[in-house]
Every structure is written in structure tokens, then in C-alpha cells.
Amino acid sequence: MPSRRELNKAATRQAITDAALALLRSNGPGNFTVEDIADAAGISRRTFFNYFSSTEAAIAAVTFGFLDTALQQFRLRPAGEPFLESARAALVELADPMTVAPLAELYSLGQTNPQLSRSELEAWDHCTVEIITAARERLREGVELDELYLRALAGSVISCGKAAMDVWFLRCGGSLTPESLSTLRQLLIDSMGLLGSGFARPDAAPSTTQATIPADNSTATPPPDRH
Amino acid sequence: MPSRRELNKAATRQAITDAALALLRSNGPGNFTVEDIADAAGISRRTFFNYFSSTEAAIAAVTFGFLDTALQQFRLRPAGEPFLESARAALVELADPMTVAPLAELYSLGQTNPQLSRSELEAWDHCTVEIITAARERLREGVELDELYLRALAGSVISCGKAAMDVWFLRCGGSLTPESLSTLRQLLIDSMGLLGSGFARPDAAPSTTQATIPADNSTATPPPDRH
DNA sequence: CTAAAACTTGCCCTGAGTGCAAACATGCAC
DNA sequence: GTGCATGTTTGCACTCAGGGCAAGTTTTAG
Numbered sequence: 425m426p427s428r429r430e431l432n433k434a435a436t437r438q439a440i441t442d443a444a445l446a447l448l449r450s451n452g453p454g455n456f457t458v459e460d461i462a463d464a465a466g467i468s469r470r471t472f473f474n475y476f477s478s479t480e481a482a483i484a485a486v487t488f489g490f491l492d493t494a495l496q497q498f499r500l501r502p503a504g505e506p507f508l509e510s511a512r513a514a515l516v517e518l519a520d521p522m523t524v525a526p527l528a529e530l531y532s533l534g535q536t537n538p539q540l541s542r543s544e545l546e547a548w549d550h551c552t553v554e555i556i557t558a559a560r561e562r563l564r565e566g567v568e569l570d571e572l573y574l575r576a577l578a579g580s581v582i583s584c585g586k587a588a589m590d591v592w593f594l595r596c597g598g599s600l601t602p603e604s605l606s607t608l609r610q611l612l613i614d615s616m617g618l619l620g621s622g623f624a625r626p627d628a629a630p631s632t633t634q635a636t637i638p639a640d641n642s643t644a645t646p647p648p649d650r651h
Numbered sequence: 652m653p654s655r656r657e658l659n660k661a662a663t664r665q666a667i668t669d670a671a672l673a674l675l676r677s678n679g680p681g682n683f684t685v686e687d688i689a690d691a692a693g694i695s696r697r698t699f700f701n702y703f704s705s706t707e708a709a710i711a712a713v714t715f716g717f718l719d720t721a722l723q724q725f726r727l728r729p730a731g732e733p734f735l736e737s738a739r740a741a742l743v744e745l746a747d748p749m750t751v752a753p754l755a756e757l758y759s760l761g762q763t764n765p766q767l768s769r770s771e772l773e774a775w776d777h778c779t780v781e782i783i784t785a786a787r788e789r790l791r792e793g794v795e796l797d798e799l800y801l802r803a804l805a806g807s808v809i810s811c812g813k814a815a816m817d818v819w820f821l822r823c824g825g826s827l828t829p830e831s832l833s834t835l836r837q838l839l840i841d842s843m844g845l846l847g848s849g850f851a852r853p854d855a856a857p858s859t860t861q862a863t864i865p866a867d868n869s870t871a872t873p874p875p876d877r878h
Numbered sequence: 879c880t881a882a883a884a885c886t887t888g889c890c891c892t893g894a895g896t897g898c899a900a901a902c903a904t905g906c907a908c
Numbered sequence: 909g910t911g912c913a914t915g916t917t918t919g920c921a922c923t924c925a926g927g928g929c930a931a932g933t934t935t936t937a938g
Contacts, residue, residue: 427935432935458926459924508850572838572845575814576810576842576850588799622846622847654904698917
């Protein structure tokens with residue numbers, strides 16, 4: 425049961441990120457100060473720094489939240505399941521309007537601003553570290569556990585997830601329509617498929633993914649114009 | 652032929668990064684100011700900012716140089732060669748004392764300091780972008796070119812290279828002895844092998860790498876204690 | 879109710895980063 | 909060489925980030 429103190433802190437924290445995001449939307453990145461955020465959140469400048477070490481950190485909290493959702497999903501998967509299958513399932517869960525919306529917004533803002541994209545980078549890296557931990561627990565069963573295998577796999581999974589999101593933004597511009605989300609879901613599935621097949625050249629077998637991972641293809645996009 | 656102006660600029664640039672690195676070594680990260688760097692490099696504080704936008708950027712130039720070497724190596728590979736083979740070859744070229752030394756030093760300093768590791772992150776990301784470009788040129792031959800394939804592959808290659816270096820630092824602490832470099836070389840080869848095999852569980856075939864990529868195993872480490 | 883603990887705030891300081899304009903160096907034409 | 913156009917360095921002044929400190933305020937525990 426959360427005490428009064430904890431509730432207050434959580435509320436303040438939320439007020440700060442909300443204010444920061446609102447300013448980001450209205451003024452554009454880099455066009456507001458910590459003082460602006462503090463004023464909007466109804467606290468003092470000094471208090472802001474009790475919660476976040478920088479504007480960047482306040483905004484990055486959003487991305488962290490998104491990626492933490494992914495990690496939670498991953499941990500929920502049965503331990504016996506193949507790693508890539510768990511990763512695929514966890515990633516597909518992210519293609520949900522409520523979950524992906526904040527990230528989509530940040531992403532489009534980040535396109536024009538280097539400061540933002542750097543903090544997103546950091547969030548993805550943090551996620552890699554977390555998934556290495558999760559994977560270590562998962563694979564510990566198999567006695568001797570190769571550190572390189574662990575790290576290379578975790579890093580690649582995150583890279584592929586990131587690549588899928590990048591391509592999605594490229595194609596759909598972060599739109600949240602059902603078709604767009606369906607595309608995202610398929611991209612995430614495909615990227616895991618590529619990873620699992622060792623990036624066999626696509627000319628050999630055009631859609632290996634469909635064969636190896638028969639996921640919810642009911643809503644899948646018809647092969648979109650891969651230009 | 653470089654003009655006097657260009658020579659001066661290059662020299663100043665070099666003086667700045669040298670000074671920054673020296674201060675990093677002597678004072679530790681975060682314990683010196685831009686003014687300190689400028690003084691040591693014999694320029695004014697203001698001029699420093701004409702060259703680099705921050706201390707971080709000045710130091711990141713080193714990592715960028717390292718990764719640019721890798722990219723150069725990649726571009727030198729014959730266009731017909733399989734992508735992963737080119738990547739492997741390019742990465743192995745990095746396991747050279749002169750090339751890897753600055754990165755090893757930065758890495759060990761970065762372990763204790765978040766500011767540093769973040770700029771290294773940025774450099775790796777920049778490298779991913781570059782390798783996507785290089786790969787796009789390479790694969791353009793194969794007419795229709797899947798953006799997801801491209802990005803997922805490039806991202807994974809970089810992730811695996813990074814993982815190999817991470818494990819190397821973990822095992823060898825950035826030592827530059829021939830044995831250590833040989834370990835690094837083997838780790839890089841192994842990580843590309845894992846990627847190429849779709850991360851087939853190692854318990855199935857303990858050392859797939861050796862079979863698929865018969866590289867210069869003459870100097871390779873005997874299977875080190877993979878704890 | 880009271881005292882300790884946790885949190886907020888204002889004050890003040892160092893240092894990052896940038897616009898501006900004056901001084902300075904270089905390149906080029908004659 | 910002289911003179912001029914162009915590029916580079918520097919000092920100055922300003923805004924804002926970030927954080928130490930101590931005094932004030934709220935919450936919790938007894």
C-alpha cells in the first residue's frame with residue numbers, strides 16, 4: 425500500500441513529464457528551459473532537479489517506460505520457449521495504440537533534433553542491458569553459458585526490434601491506424617525471422633518468416649511496397 | 652594538396668583531442684573543464700567551441716575514428732563477397748594494437764563514467780547508419796532491396812561487434828598483448844558466426860564458427876574459460 | 879502532540895554553450 | 909610587394925544547466 429509520500433512523489437514525477445512533453449509539443453525541442461517545465465508542473469526549478477538530472481532525462485522516462493513494457497512482456501513468457509520466439513511475442517505486444525503512441529510522438533520529434541534521439545539511444549541501450557540480464561536468468565538452466573552468445577543475441581534482438589520500428593516510422597510516419605499497427609506487428613515478426621534464419625538472402629526464399637513463425641497472419645499486411 | 656589553412660585546422664583539431672585525452676587520463680572523467688582543454692591546447696575557450704560542441708564531442712572523435720577505420724575496411728572488400736564475411740574481415744582488421752588502443756583506453760575510462768559511455772553509444776549508432784549506407788550500395792545490385800533486411804542486418808552486425816568487444820574487455824580488460832588481441836579476433840569471428848547461423852543453440856554444435864569460417868586460427872586462443 | 883525523517887525551496891556559485899564584433903591570418907589579383 | 913576578400917581566432921557578455929547548502933515545510937512514527 426503506497427504511503428502519502430510515495431503518492432505525492434509519483435504525482436509530481438508525472439506532472440513533470442507531462443509538462444515536459446506538453447512543452448516539447450508546443451515549443452519544439454530545445455525551445456524551453458527547465459524553469460518553464462517547473463513552472464508548468466507547479467514546482468520550483470530546484471525541485472525539478474530532485475527528480476530528473478536534466479530535461480532530457482525527464483523526456484527519456486517515456487521511452488524507458490515503453491521499453492520496460494517490452495521487458496515485462498518478455499519475462500512473462502514461459503521459460504522453456506525458444507529465446508527468439510519469446511522476443512517476437514514480447515515485441516508484438518508493443519504494437520498497441522496506447523503503448524506505442526508516446527514513442528511514435530517522440531520519434532517524430534526526434535527526427536529533427538539530435539538531443540532527443542541521443543536519449544532514445546540510451547534507452548535502447550538500457551533495454552539491451554536489461555534483456556541480457558533476463559536472458560541470463562533464462563539460459564542459466566543450460567549450465568555453461570557463453571557470455572558472447574548472450575550479449576550478441578540480446579544486442580541483435582534489440583537492434584532488429586529497433587530496425588523494425590525505424591522502418592515502420594519510415595513507411596507509416598508513426599500513424600496509429602489499425603493497418604499501420606498491423607504493419608508494425610508484421611515488421612517485428614519479420615525482423616525476428618531474419619535473425620533466426622541467419623539473414624539468409626531474401627532472394628533465396630522470399631518470405632522465410634511466414635514459414636517458420638506462423639503468427640497471427642490474419643491481420644498481416646499484404647506485402648507492402650518494399651521499395 | 653592541403654593548403655596552409657587546412658593544415659592549421661587539422662593541427663588545432665588534433666591538439667584539442669590530444670589535450671582532452673591527456674586531461675581525461677590525468678584528472679579522470681568530469682574533473683576538468685573546457686577551459687582546461689583550451690589552455691592545454693594553446694587556444695581560447697571560444698575557439699574550442701568552433702571545433703567541437705562539447706568536451707564529449709572532442710573525445711568521441713577518437714571512437715569515431717576507430718569505427719571509421721572499420722567502415723573503410725568494409726568498403727575495401729570485394730562487392731561479390733557475402734555481407735557477413737565482409738563484416739567479419741573488416742572487424743578482424745580492427746584487432747590491431749595501434750587501432751584498438753585508443754578505444755580500449757576510452758572503454759576502461761567509460762566503465763566508471765556515464766557521460767563517456769553515452770558518447771560511445773552515439774558513435775556506434777553513427778557507425779550503424781554508415782554501414783547501412785554502405786550495405787545499400789552493396790546490395791543495390793540485387794534489384795528490389797528490403798529496407799528491413801538492410802537495417803536489421805546492419806544493426807545486428809554492429810551489435811555483435813559491440814558484444815564481442817564488450818566480452819573482450821570483460822575478459823582481458825583491454826590488454827594489448829598478442830594473446831589478448833588474438834582473443835578479440837576470435838570473439839569477433841565467433842560473433843559473426845553466431846549471427847550467420849541464426850544463433851543456433853550452442854549446445855547443439857559447440858563451435859559452429861570453427862567449421863564455417865576457417866580464418867587464421869593459427870593464432871587463435873584455445874577455447875577460453877567461457878564462464 | 880512532538881520529534882525525527884523526508885521533501886521543497888531559495889540563494890548562490892561554477893561552468894557549458896552561443897551571438898556578436900573586433901582583431902588577425904591567409905589566399906588571390908595585380 | 910600592396911591591397912582586398914575571405915576565413916579564423918578571440919574577448920566579452922549573456923542565458924541557462926546543474927548542484928551544494930541551509931532554512932522552511934510536510935509527512936510519518938511513537
